[in-house]
Amino acid sequence: EAQRSTDLTSNTKNQIENMKDIELINPSDSTFVIDDKDDEDDDDDKEEEDVEYEMDAGQRQVIHELSEMAGTDGGKTAESMEIDTHIRFQSERTKERIIRVSAVFMILVSMLCMILYVLYDRESAAPSSSSSISFSQSAHDGDGDTAYDSHAEFTEEEIEQMRQKMTPTDLITKKGDEKTFESRQFVHLHHMKTGGTSMDTLIRCSTGRLQQMGYHIPYSTLSECSLRVYEKCVSADDQGCVSRMSNAAVLSFCGPLRDLPVFSWTPSLLENDDESHIANPTSDEQQIPTHPVHAVTVLRHPVDRVWSMYRFKTKACYKCKTLSEVYEIIDSGRAEEEFGHNHESCSGQLENHMTRNLIQHKMDGLVDDVVRQAVDDIKSFFNIVGLTEDMNSTRIMTGHVFPWLAERMEGSSITCSMPHSNKSPRNNRCGPGGTHWDLPPHPSDEEAELIRKHNQLDLEVYHAGERQHRLQKIVLGLEEP
Numbered sequence: 001e002a003q004r005s006t007d008l009t010s011n012t013k014n015q016i017e018n019m020k021d022i023e024l025i026n027p028s029d030s031t032f033v034i035d036d037k038d039d040e041d042d043d044d045d046k047e048e049e050d051v052e053y054e055m056d057a058g059q060r061q062v063i064h065e066l067s068e069m070a071g072t073d074g075g076k077t078a079e080s081m082e083i084d085t086h087i088r089f090q091s092e093r094t095k096e097r098i099i100r101v102s103a104v105f106m107i108l109v110s111m112l113c114m115i116l117y118v119l120y121d122r123e124s125a126a127p128s129s130s131s132s133i134s135f136s137q138s139a140h141d142g143d144g145d146t147a148y149d150s151h152a153e154f155t156e157e158e159i160e161q162m163r164q165k166m167t168p169t170d171l172i173t174k175k176g177d178e179k180t181f182e183s184r185q186f187v188h189l190h191h192m193k194t195g196g197t198s199m200d201t202l203i204r205c206s207t208g209r210l211q212q213m214g215y216h217i218p219y220s221t222l223s224e225c226s227l228r229v230y231e232k233c234v235s236a237d238d239q240g241c242v243s244r245m246s247n248a249a250v251l252s253f254c255g256p257l258r259d260l261p262v263f264s265w266t267p268s269l270l271e272n273d274d275e276s277h278i279a280n281p282t283s284d285e286q287q288i289p290t291h292p293v294h295a296v297t298v299l300r301h302p303v304d305r306v307w308s309m310y311r312f313k314t315k316a317c318y319k320c321k322t323l324s325e326v327y328e329i330i331d332s333g334r335a336e337e338e339f340g341h342n343h344e345s346c347s348g349q350l351e352n353h354m355t356r357n358l359i360q361h362k363m364d365g366l367v368d369d370v371v372r373q374a375v376d377d378i379k380s381f382f383n384i385v386g387l388t389e390d391m392n393s394t395r396i397m398t399g400h401v402f403p404w405l406a407e408r409m410e411g412s413s414i415t416c417s418m419p420h421s422n423k424s425p426r427n428n429r430c431g432p433g434g435t436h437w438d439l440p441p442h443p444s445d446e447e448a449e450l451i452r453k454h455n456q457l458d459l460e461v462y463h464a465g466e467r468q469h470r471l472q473k474i475v476l477g478l479e480e481p
Contacts, residue, residue, distance in 0.1 A: 148463040148467050152467065159481075162475045166401050166475055168400060170403060170404065171249065179216055181249040183246065184246070184264060184293060185294060186250045186251070186296075187293060187295050188253065189297040189382075190298075191299065191354050192224075192225070192305075192309060192312075192349060193308040193309045193312060194354075195300065196252075199252075199296065199418065200221070200421075202417065203252060203405065206416050208414075212412065213411055218249050219252075220244045220245050220251055220252075222245060223253075227341075227342055229241070234255070242262070242263060251265060256357045257359065257377065296382060296385075296402075297358075297384075298385075299354060299387055299388070299469075301388075301389065302451060302452070302455040302459055303448050304388070305353070305354070307323075309350065310439075311428075313349070314437065315429055317342065318339070321338075323443065324447065324450060326347075327350070327454060330350065335347040350455075352458045354458050354462065355457040358374040360377065363457075371457055371461060374457075382468075384398050384401055386398070387466065390469065391418060393469075395417075
């Protein structure tokens with residue numbers, strides 16, 4: 001029996017020393033080492049073959065009891081506890097691996113979701129055309145609630161009416177003269193700093209192309225930028241200017257819509273307007289045309305438009321003052337004193353300028369009535385309402401409705417594009433010693449809020465124009481309904 005007990009004790013000790021997965025270093029030590037030789041394919045094990053674990057008091061007690069049993073005749077019990085301990089610690093390590101792998105997996109899933117969201121957001125925000133360009137790309141979250149939601153659903157009636165309005169239209173030639181175009185057919189209503197100069201470049205190129213093809217197409221332009229010339233023409237003091245404007249087949253007009261009847265450019269909705277004042281109404285050349293007047297205009301978000309105008313005329317109009325100072329001068333009634341003869345034009349550019357251009361009368365009614373009239377004119381008078389923020393679609397739509405304004409035209413090798421024109425000056429001479437005062441491309445938050453405060457009507461009108469622009473894109477298949 002004594003010999004048998006000695007053999008069992010010796011056998012137990014040998015089993016403990018020859019364990020493949022657990023090596024007892026010191027029963028009283030607080031650590032043990034798992035030698036993971038079986039998982040050679042695991043990346044973590046390749047980098048770190050031995051992983052050391054801290055033992056709690058319970059684990060140390062188990063090892064201590066196992067060691068004591070190794071010196072007794074309880075060899076079988078020690079072997080069982082030894083296997084139990086091995087399984088328990090292997091289980092702990094497996095749990096830790098699962099946690100690590102799960103964490104990595106969740107991070108990868110989150111990153112994938114973020115990538116998909118960004119791609120979807122870009123796709124939904126981008127214009128449908130693959131060659132989309134834009135002169136201005138800025139978000140305006142501070143506009144507040146407006147009465148016109150550009151993303152609202154369109155009725156079938158709205159879509160059908162727009163489809164009829166956007167039917168391709170050619171210029172009309174005079175009877176008996178197929179090479180000379182009738183007067184007063186197409187007008188571009190230009191709001192300053194909306195991309196209108198780019199539109200005018202396209203129009204001039206297209207009329208020049210027609211002239212090269214042997215057509216006679218009278219073209220004229222009038223702008224409030226040259227205020228004295230504009231005032232003399234609108235007041236009919238300059239009859240030569242009135243004649244040129246009245247006989248033009250194509251007109252670029254940078255001024256309010258209410259002044260067009262001076263030159264007999266009378267939209268159909270104004271034909272019975274008693275307040276329209278037509279210069280020399282008895283002249284055969286200046287009678288209201290029997291054919292409809294077609295019109296195009298381009299709108300821009302008021303914050304971007306006003307800031308661009310301020311940068312463009314920092315010295316000429318606003319005497320190198322900050323925008324905050326300019327608005328303070330306007331609000332205190334000192335615009336004429338500070339800005340001189342051009343004060344109405346200069347200050348008017350910073351306050352609801354687009355709304356003022358789009359209505360048929362002076363802005364002296366109720367706010368809601370003024371906005372409603374401007375929006376009605378957008379819908380009824382203009383064949384195309386473009387956006388500075390989407391000039392590529394504006395160019396495509398203009399060329400579709402008016403084929404003579406398309407980029408390419410059959411019978412001519414001339415290509416007419418819409419470049420970015422009339423950028424802010426490189427030297428506004430508002431810095432020290434007449435150097436350039438470098439203004440940022442976008443206003444500060446405080447300046448943007450000031451612009452919104454002084455352009456509440458333009459904000460409403462702009463969002464109505466956005467909706468009209470989107471409807472045009474849907475009709476032409478440039479955007480999904």
